[in-house]
Amino acid sequence: MFEKSTWIRLPRNVVVGHGVIDQVVDVIDDLHLQGRPLFVTSPTPREVAAEPIVAAFEATGVEPAIVTIETATFDAVERVIETAEAEDVSYLVGIGGGKAIDIAKMASYHLEMGFCSVPTAASHDGIVSNRGSVPDGDSRHSVAAEPPLAVIADTEILADAPWELTTAGCADIISNYTAVMDWRLAHRLKNVEYSEYAAALSEMTAEILVDNADLIRPGLEESAWVVTKALMSSGVAMSIAGSSRPASGAEHLFSHQLDRIAPEAALHGHQVGVGSIMTAYLHGGERGIWRDIRDALASIDAPTTAAELGIDDETVIEALTTCHEIRDRYTILGDGMNERAAREVATKTGVIN
Numbered sequence: 461m462f463e464k465s466t467w468i469r470l471p472r473n474v475v476v477g478h479g480v481i482d483q484v485v486d487v488i489d490d491l492h493l494q495g496r497p498l499f500v501t502s503p504t505p506r507e508v509a510a511e512p513i514v515a516a517f518e519a520t521g522v523e524p525a526i527v528t529i530e531t532a533t534f535d536a537v538e539r540v541i542e543t544a545e546a547e548d549v550s551y552l553v554g555i556g557g558g559k560a561i562d563i564a565k566m567a568s569y570h571l572e573m574g575f576c577s578v579p580t581a582a583s584h585d586g587i588v589s590n591r592g593s594v595p596d597g598d599s600r601h602s603v604a605a606e607p608p609l610a611v612i613a614d615t616e617i618l619a620d621a622p623w624e625l626t627t628a629g630c631a632d633i634i635s636n637y638t639a640v641m642d643w644r645l646a647h648r649l650k651n652v653e654y655s656e657y658a659a660a661l662s663e664m665t666a667e668i669l670v671d672n673a674d675l676i677r678p679g680l681e682e683s684a685w686v687v688t689k690a691l692m693s694s695g696v697a698m699s700i701a702g703s704s705r706p707a708s709g710a711e712h713l714f715s716h717q718l719d720r721i722a723p724e725a726a727l728h729g730h731q732v733g734v735g736s737i738m739t740a741y742l743h744g745g746e747r748g749i750w751r752d753i754r755d756a757l758a759s760i761d762a763p764t765t766a767a768e769l770g771i772d773d774e775t776v777i778e779a780l781t782t783c784h785e786i787r788d789r790y791t792i793l794g795d796g797m798n799e800r801a802a803r804e805v806a807t808k809t810g811v812i813n
Protein backbone atom coordinates (compact mmCIF):
# COMPACT_ATOMS: atom_id res chain seq x y z
CA MET A 461 0.00 0.00 0.00
CA PHE A 462 1.29 3.50 -0.83
CA GLU A 463 1.83 5.18 2.55
CA LYS A 464 3.75 8.38 1.80
CA SER A 465 2.05 11.66 2.73
CA THR A 466 3.08 15.27 3.17
CA TRP A 467 1.47 18.37 4.66
CA ILE A 468 2.92 21.60 3.31
CA ARG A 469 1.94 24.85 5.08
CA LEU A 470 2.64 27.90 2.92
CA PRO A 471 1.76 31.60 3.19
CA ARG A 472 -1.71 32.30 1.67
CA ASN A 473 -0.88 35.92 0.68
CA VAL A 474 2.57 37.15 -0.33
CA VAL A 475 2.60 40.88 -1.09
CA VAL A 476 5.87 42.53 -2.17
CA GLY A 477 6.43 46.01 -3.54
CA HIS A 478 6.62 49.76 -3.09
CA GLY A 479 4.38 51.07 -0.32
CA VAL A 480 2.58 47.75 0.28
CA ILE A 481 2.68 48.46 4.01
CA ASP A 482 -0.50 50.48 3.27
CA GLN A 483 -2.21 47.22 2.31
CA VAL A 484 -1.68 45.34 5.60
CA VAL A 485 -5.32 45.87 6.69
CA ASP A 486 -6.65 44.63 3.32
CA VAL A 487 -4.28 41.63 3.20
CA ILE A 488 -5.34 40.58 6.69
CA ASP A 489 -9.03 41.17 5.86
CA ASP A 490 -8.56 38.85 2.89
CA LEU A 491 -7.48 36.13 5.32
CA HIS A 492 -10.75 36.62 7.23
CA LEU A 493 -8.76 37.01 10.44
CA GLN A 494 -11.22 38.44 12.93
CA GLY A 495 -10.74 40.18 16.28
CA ARG A 496 -7.85 42.08 17.73
CA PRO A 497 -4.24 41.64 16.53
CA LEU A 498 -1.11 41.71 18.66
CA PHE A 499 1.81 43.43 16.93
CA VAL A 500 5.24 42.12 17.93
CA THR A 501 7.98 44.54 16.97
CA SER A 502 11.34 45.96 18.08
CA PRO A 503 12.34 49.62 18.63
CA THR A 504 13.41 50.79 15.16
CA PRO A 505 10.81 48.77 13.18
CA ARG A 506 8.17 50.14 15.57
CA GLU A 507 8.87 53.64 14.27
CA VAL A 508 9.49 52.58 10.68
CA ALA A 509 6.45 50.36 10.20
CA ALA A 510 4.44 49.30 13.26
CA GLU A 511 3.14 52.76 14.22
CA PRO A 512 1.74 53.50 10.73
CA ILE A 513 0.10 50.05 10.67
CA VAL A 514 -1.45 50.68 14.11
CA ALA A 515 -2.93 53.93 12.76
CA ALA A 516 -4.37 52.11 9.73
CA PHE A 517 -6.07 49.53 11.97
CA GLU A 518 -7.39 52.19 14.36
CA ALA A 519 -8.94 53.95 11.38
CA THR A 520 -11.04 50.79 10.87
CA GLY A 521 -12.12 50.73 14.51
CA VAL A 522 -9.70 47.94 15.54
CA GLU A 523 -7.19 48.83 18.27
CA PRO A 524 -4.17 46.51 17.99
CA ALA A 525 -2.19 45.52 21.06
CA ILE A 526 1.57 46.05 20.60
CA VAL A 527 4.63 44.65 22.33
CA THR A 528 8.19 45.78 21.67
CA ILE A 529 10.98 43.26 22.22
CA GLU A 530 14.68 44.09 22.55
CA THR A 531 16.32 40.68 22.18
CA ALA A 532 15.35 37.25 20.89
CA THR A 533 14.96 35.09 24.00
CA PHE A 534 12.48 32.60 25.38
CA ASP A 535 11.60 35.25 27.98
CA ALA A 536 10.55 37.51 25.10
CA VAL A 537 8.42 34.69 23.67
CA GLU A 538 6.86 34.19 27.10
CA ARG A 539 6.16 37.92 27.41
CA VAL A 540 4.40 37.93 24.05
CA ILE A 541 2.29 34.90 25.02
CA GLU A 542 1.28 36.57 28.29
CA THR A 543 0.43 39.82 26.49
CA ALA A 544 -1.63 37.94 23.89
CA GLU A 545 -3.64 36.24 26.64
CA ALA A 546 -4.01 39.40 28.75
CA GLU A 547 -5.06 41.56 25.79
CA ASP A 548 -7.47 38.95 24.39
CA VAL A 549 -6.05 39.01 20.88
CA SER A 550 -6.87 36.52 18.15
CA TYR A 551 -3.81 36.63 15.87
CA LEU A 552 -0.25 38.01 15.81
CA VAL A 553 1.68 40.17 13.36
CA GLY A 554 5.49 40.23 13.49
CA ILE A 555 6.79 43.60 12.28
CA GLY A 556 10.57 43.92 12.10
CA GLY A 557 13.74 42.02 11.40
CA GLY A 558 14.47 38.45 12.36
CA LYS A 559 14.05 38.80 16.10
CA ALA A 560 10.58 40.41 16.08
CA ILE A 561 9.32 37.99 13.43
CA ASP A 562 10.82 34.92 15.10
CA ILE A 563 9.39 35.81 18.50
CA ALA A 564 5.97 36.39 16.94
CA LYS A 565 5.99 33.11 15.01
CA MET A 566 7.17 31.13 18.04
CA ALA A 567 4.53 32.69 20.30
CA SER A 568 1.85 32.04 17.63
CA TYR A 569 2.94 28.39 17.46
CA HIS A 570 2.43 28.07 21.20
CA LEU A 571 -0.85 30.02 21.22
CA GLU A 572 -2.15 28.14 18.11
CA MET A 573 -3.00 31.51 16.59
CA GLY A 574 -2.52 32.84 13.06
CA PHE A 575 0.67 34.79 12.33
CA CYS A 576 1.50 37.35 9.66
CA SER A 577 5.00 38.57 8.80
CA VAL A 578 5.83 42.18 7.97
CA PRO A 579 9.62 42.22 7.46
CA THR A 580 11.42 45.57 7.72
CA ALA A 581 14.80 44.07 6.77
CA ALA A 582 15.67 41.45 4.11
CA SER A 583 18.27 39.98 6.45
CA HIS A 584 17.63 36.22 6.15
CA ASP A 585 15.00 33.72 5.05
CA GLY A 586 13.60 33.37 8.56
CA ILE A 587 11.37 36.35 7.79
CA VAL A 588 9.24 33.96 5.69
CA SER A 589 9.98 30.46 6.94
CA ASN A 590 8.27 28.02 9.30
CA ARG A 591 11.35 28.08 11.54
CA GLY A 592 12.17 30.19 14.59
CA SER A 593 15.41 30.53 16.44
CA VAL A 594 16.23 31.80 19.92
CA PRO A 595 19.25 30.78 21.99
CA ASP A 596 18.36 27.68 24.01
CA GLY A 597 21.26 26.74 26.27
CA ASP A 598 24.10 25.94 23.86
CA SER A 599 21.70 25.50 20.95
CA ARG A 600 21.46 28.24 18.30
CA HIS A 601 19.67 26.49 15.43
CA SER A 602 16.03 26.96 14.47
CA VAL A 603 13.03 24.94 15.66
CA ALA A 604 9.61 24.43 14.11
CA ALA A 605 7.39 27.50 14.40
CA GLU A 606 4.18 28.94 12.91
CA PRO A 607 4.54 29.63 9.18
CA PRO A 608 3.11 33.01 8.15
CA LEU A 609 -0.44 33.16 6.72
CA ALA A 610 0.70 36.29 4.91
CA VAL A 611 3.95 38.12 4.23
CA ILE A 612 3.81 41.84 3.44
CA ALA A 613 7.25 43.09 2.34
CA ASP A 614 7.45 46.79 1.51
CA THR A 615 10.47 47.23 -0.77
CA GLU A 616 10.68 50.93 0.06
CA ILE A 617 11.22 50.10 3.74
CA LEU A 618 13.56 47.18 2.95
CA ALA A 619 15.65 49.36 0.60
CA ASP A 620 15.98 52.03 3.32
CA ALA A 621 17.16 49.50 5.92
CA PRO A 622 20.92 49.35 6.64
CA TRP A 623 22.66 47.90 3.57
CA GLU A 624 24.47 45.29 5.64
CA LEU A 625 21.10 43.69 6.49
CA THR A 626 20.32 43.22 2.80
CA THR A 627 23.78 41.80 2.04
CA ALA A 628 23.28 39.40 4.97
CA GLY A 629 20.01 38.24 3.39
CA CYS A 630 21.83 37.75 0.06
CA ALA A 631 24.59 35.74 1.72
CA ASP A 632 22.01 33.56 3.50
CA ILE A 633 20.55 32.75 0.07
CA ILE A 634 23.95 32.14 -1.59
CA SER A 635 24.70 29.65 1.20
CA ASN A 636 21.80 27.52 -0.10
CA TYR A 637 24.27 26.07 -2.62
CA THR A 638 26.25 24.27 0.06
CA ALA A 639 23.19 23.56 2.20
CA VAL A 640 21.74 21.51 -0.68
CA MET A 641 25.10 19.80 -1.31
CA ASP A 642 25.09 18.66 2.33
CA TRP A 643 21.45 17.58 2.12
CA ARG A 644 22.15 15.44 -0.98
CA LEU A 645 25.23 13.93 0.69
CA ALA A 646 23.23 13.08 3.84
CA HIS A 647 20.50 11.54 1.66
CA ARG A 648 23.03 9.34 -0.19
CA LEU A 649 25.11 8.31 2.82
CA LYS A 650 22.54 8.30 5.62
CA ASN A 651 19.24 7.95 3.76
CA VAL A 652 18.06 11.27 5.22
CA GLU A 653 14.59 12.23 3.94
CA TYR A 654 15.05 14.41 0.88
CA SER A 655 12.85 16.42 -1.51
CA GLU A 656 14.22 17.08 -5.00
CA TYR A 657 11.57 19.81 -5.39
CA ALA A 658 12.65 21.64 -2.22
CA ALA A 659 16.31 21.17 -3.13
CA ALA A 660 15.79 22.44 -6.69
CA LEU A 661 13.81 25.46 -5.45
CA SER A 662 16.48 26.28 -2.88
CA GLU A 663 19.32 26.01 -5.41
CA MET A 664 17.32 28.08 -7.90
CA THR A 665 16.96 30.94 -5.41
CA ALA A 666 20.75 31.05 -5.05
CA GLU A 667 21.25 30.86 -8.84
CA ILE A 668 18.77 33.66 -9.58
CA LEU A 669 20.31 35.85 -6.92
CA VAL A 670 23.85 35.28 -8.20
CA ASP A 671 22.69 35.88 -11.81
CA ASN A 672 21.17 39.21 -10.68
CA ALA A 673 24.07 40.23 -8.43
CA ASP A 674 24.70 43.31 -10.58
CA LEU A 675 21.18 44.56 -9.70
CA ILE A 676 21.94 44.39 -5.99
CA ARG A 677 23.09 47.84 -4.95
CA PRO A 678 22.55 50.01 -1.83
CA GLY A 679 19.29 51.99 -1.67
CA LEU A 680 17.84 50.43 -4.86
CA GLU A 681 14.27 49.15 -4.44
CA GLU A 682 14.93 46.77 -7.35
CA SER A 683 17.60 45.13 -5.15
CA ALA A 684 15.13 44.76 -2.28
CA TRP A 685 12.67 43.20 -4.76
CA VAL A 686 15.21 40.64 -6.04
CA VAL A 687 16.45 39.70 -2.55
CA THR A 688 12.97 39.49 -1.02
CA LYS A 689 11.70 37.17 -3.77
CA ALA A 690 14.71 34.93 -3.18
CA LEU A 691 14.08 34.91 0.59
CA MET A 692 10.42 34.02 -0.05
CA SER A 693 11.40 31.04 -2.25
CA SER A 694 13.96 29.87 0.26
CA GLY A 695 11.34 30.02 3.02
CA VAL A 696 8.90 28.07 0.81
CA ALA A 697 11.58 25.43 0.14
CA MET A 698 11.90 24.92 3.91
CA SER A 699 8.11 24.64 4.25
CA ILE A 700 8.00 22.04 1.44
CA ALA A 701 10.80 20.07 3.12
CA GLY A 702 9.27 20.51 6.57
CA SER A 703 12.75 21.38 7.82
CA SER A 704 15.55 23.90 7.30
CA ARG A 705 17.62 21.29 5.37
CA PRO A 706 17.21 23.07 1.98
CA ALA A 707 18.81 26.20 3.47
CA SER A 708 21.00 24.96 6.28
CA GLY A 709 24.02 22.68 6.12
CA ALA A 710 27.53 22.75 7.56
CA GLU A 711 27.84 26.48 6.77
CA HIS A 712 25.00 27.08 9.24
CA LEU A 713 26.56 24.78 11.84
CA PHE A 714 29.68 26.96 11.54
CA SER A 715 27.58 30.12 12.02
CA HIS A 716 25.62 28.74 14.96
CA GLN A 717 28.89 27.80 16.67
CA LEU A 718 30.19 31.33 16.07
CA ASP A 719 26.96 32.64 17.68
CA ARG A 720 27.88 30.59 20.76
CA ILE A 721 31.62 31.32 21.01
CA ALA A 722 31.63 34.86 19.58
CA PRO A 723 28.11 36.22 20.24
CA GLU A 724 26.93 39.28 18.25
CA ALA A 725 30.18 39.27 16.25
CA ALA A 726 28.48 39.38 12.84
CA LEU A 727 25.10 39.04 11.16
CA HIS A 728 23.75 35.52 10.57
CA GLY A 729 23.84 35.79 6.79
CA HIS A 730 27.41 37.12 6.74
CA GLN A 731 28.61 34.25 8.93
CA VAL A 732 26.92 31.54 6.85
CA GLY A 733 28.32 33.13 3.70
CA VAL A 734 31.91 32.77 4.93
CA GLY A 735 31.07 29.26 6.15
CA SER A 736 29.74 28.42 2.69
CA ILE A 737 33.05 29.35 1.02
CA MET A 738 34.83 26.81 3.22
CA THR A 739 32.24 24.02 2.99
CA ALA A 740 32.13 24.44 -0.81
CA TYR A 741 35.87 23.81 -0.76
CA LEU A 742 35.34 20.69 1.36
CA HIS A 743 32.78 19.45 -1.17
CA GLY A 744 34.62 20.25 -4.36
CA GLY A 745 38.24 21.03 -3.57
CA GLU A 746 40.29 23.44 -5.68
CA ARG A 747 38.10 22.86 -8.77
CA GLY A 748 34.83 23.19 -6.80
CA ILE A 749 32.53 26.21 -6.70
CA TRP A 750 34.13 27.83 -3.61
CA ARG A 751 35.61 30.67 -5.70
CA ASP A 752 32.21 31.29 -7.37
CA ILE A 753 30.61 31.55 -3.93
CA ARG A 754 33.40 33.81 -2.63
CA ASP A 755 33.18 36.07 -5.72
CA ALA A 756 29.37 36.22 -5.55
CA LEU A 757 29.54 37.28 -1.89
CA ALA A 758 32.22 39.88 -2.70
CA SER A 759 30.13 41.24 -5.59
CA ILE A 760 27.28 42.10 -3.19
CA ASP A 761 29.59 43.57 -0.50
CA ALA A 762 29.19 40.57 1.84
CA PRO A 763 32.16 39.43 3.95
CA THR A 764 34.43 36.68 2.59
CA THR A 765 37.05 36.56 5.37
CA ALA A 766 37.23 36.21 9.16
CA ALA A 767 38.68 39.72 9.35
CA GLU A 768 35.67 41.13 7.50
CA LEU A 769 33.42 39.30 9.98
CA GLY A 770 35.40 40.85 12.84
CA ILE A 771 36.34 37.38 14.07
CA ASP A 772 39.89 36.21 14.83
CA ASP A 773 41.46 33.26 13.03
CA GLU A 774 41.56 31.00 16.08
CA THR A 775 37.81 31.45 16.62
CA VAL A 776 37.23 30.30 13.04
CA ILE A 777 39.32 27.19 13.68
CA GLU A 778 37.53 26.50 16.97
CA ALA A 779 34.11 26.83 15.30
CA LEU A 780 35.13 24.66 12.32
CA THR A 781 36.51 21.83 14.46
CA THR A 782 33.57 21.67 16.89
CA CYS A 783 30.43 22.69 14.99
CA HIS A 784 29.66 19.14 13.76
CA GLU A 785 28.77 18.26 17.40
CA ILE A 786 25.99 20.85 17.88
CA ARG A 787 23.21 19.17 15.91
CA ASP A 788 22.16 15.77 14.67
CA ARG A 789 22.51 16.83 11.05
CA TYR A 790 24.92 14.98 8.75
CA THR A 791 27.05 17.22 6.54
CA ILE A 792 30.38 17.26 4.71
CA LEU A 793 32.01 17.74 8.12
CA GLY A 794 31.18 14.12 8.90
CA ASP A 795 32.37 13.28 12.39
CA GLY A 796 34.44 16.46 12.53
CA MET A 797 37.54 18.17 11.15
CA ASN A 798 40.87 18.11 12.98
CA GLU A 799 42.72 21.37 13.55
CA ARG A 800 45.22 20.80 10.74
CA ALA A 801 42.45 20.17 8.18
CA ALA A 802 40.48 23.18 9.43
CA ARG A 803 43.52 25.45 9.13
CA GLU A 804 44.16 24.08 5.64
CA VAL A 805 40.66 24.81 4.31
CA ALA A 806 40.42 28.22 6.02
CA THR A 807 43.81 29.23 4.65
CA LYS A 808 43.34 27.82 1.12
CA THR A 809 40.07 29.78 0.78
CA GLY A 810 41.57 32.99 2.17
CA VAL A 811 39.13 33.06 5.08
CA ILE A 812 42.11 33.25 7.44
CA ASN A 813 45.68 34.32 6.74
Ligand SMILES: NC(=O)C1=CN([C@@H]2O[C@H](COP(=O)(O)OP(=O)(O)OC[C@H]3O[C@@H](n4cnc5c(N)ncnc54)[C@H](OP(=O)(O)O)[C@@H]3O)[C@@H](O)[C@H]2O)C=CC1
Nearest residue numbers: 502503504532557558559580581583586591592593621728
Ligand atom coordinates in the same frame (compact mmCIF):
# COMPACT_ATOMS: atom_id res chain seq x y z
N1 LIG B 1 14.10 31.78 11.78
C1 LIG B 1 15.23 31.64 11.12
O1 LIG B 1 15.34 30.82 10.20
C2 LIG B 1 16.38 32.51 11.47
C3 LIG B 1 16.30 33.37 12.52
N2 LIG B 1 17.36 34.18 12.85
C4 LIG B 1 17.18 35.07 13.98
O2 LIG B 1 16.93 36.38 13.48
C5 LIG B 1 17.62 37.34 14.28
C6 LIG B 1 18.62 38.04 13.39
O3 LIG B 1 17.87 38.67 12.36
P1 LIG B 1 18.11 40.24 12.11
O4 LIG B 1 17.11 40.70 11.12
O5 LIG B 1 19.56 40.46 11.84
O6 LIG B 1 17.82 40.81 13.57
P2 LIG B 1 17.07 42.07 14.15
O7 LIG B 1 15.59 41.86 14.10
O8 LIG B 1 17.70 42.33 15.46
O9 LIG B 1 17.42 43.31 13.15
C7 LIG B 1 18.78 43.67 13.04
C8 LIG B 1 18.94 45.17 13.33
O10 LIG B 1 18.31 45.89 12.28
C9 LIG B 1 17.42 46.86 12.84
N3 LIG B 1 16.36 47.06 11.86
C10 LIG B 1 15.40 46.20 11.48
N4 LIG B 1 14.66 46.74 10.48
C11 LIG B 1 15.18 47.99 10.25
C12 LIG B 1 14.88 49.06 9.34
N5 LIG B 1 13.90 48.93 8.43
N6 LIG B 1 15.63 50.19 9.39
C13 LIG B 1 16.64 50.29 10.28
N7 LIG B 1 16.99 49.34 11.16
C14 LIG B 1 16.27 48.19 11.12
C15 LIG B 1 16.98 46.31 14.16
O11 LIG B 1 16.55 47.39 14.95
P3 LIG B 1 16.21 47.20 16.51
O12 LIG B 1 17.52 47.06 17.22
O13 LIG B 1 15.49 48.45 16.88
O14 LIG B 1 15.37 45.96 16.62
C16 LIG B 1 18.29 45.64 14.63
O15 LIG B 1 19.14 46.60 15.23
C17 LIG B 1 18.29 36.59 15.40
O16 LIG B 1 17.43 36.58 16.51
C18 LIG B 1 18.41 35.18 14.83
O17 LIG B 1 18.39 34.20 15.85
C19 LIG B 1 18.52 34.17 12.12
C20 LIG B 1 18.62 33.32 11.04
C21 LIG B 1 17.58 32.42 10.66
Ligand SMILES: O=C(CO)COP(=O)(O)O
Nearest residue numbers: 585601602704707708712
Ligand atom coordinates in the same frame (compact mmCIF):
# COMPACT_ATOMS: atom_id res chain seq x y z
O1 LIG C 1 19.03 30.11 8.92
C1 LIG C 1 18.28 29.23 8.54
C2 LIG C 1 18.04 29.02 7.09
O2 LIG C 1 18.66 30.06 6.34
C3 LIG C 1 17.67 28.26 9.53
O3 LIG C 1 18.60 27.21 9.66
P1 LIG C 1 18.88 26.47 11.05
O4 LIG C 1 17.80 25.43 11.15
O5 LIG C 1 20.25 25.89 10.91
O6 LIG C 1 18.80 27.51 12.16
Ligand SMILES: [Zn+2]
Nearest residue numbers: 584585632732
Ligand atom coordinates in the same frame (compact mmCIF):
# COMPACT_ATOMS: atom_id res chain seq x y z
ZN1 LIG D 1 20.21 31.11 7.42
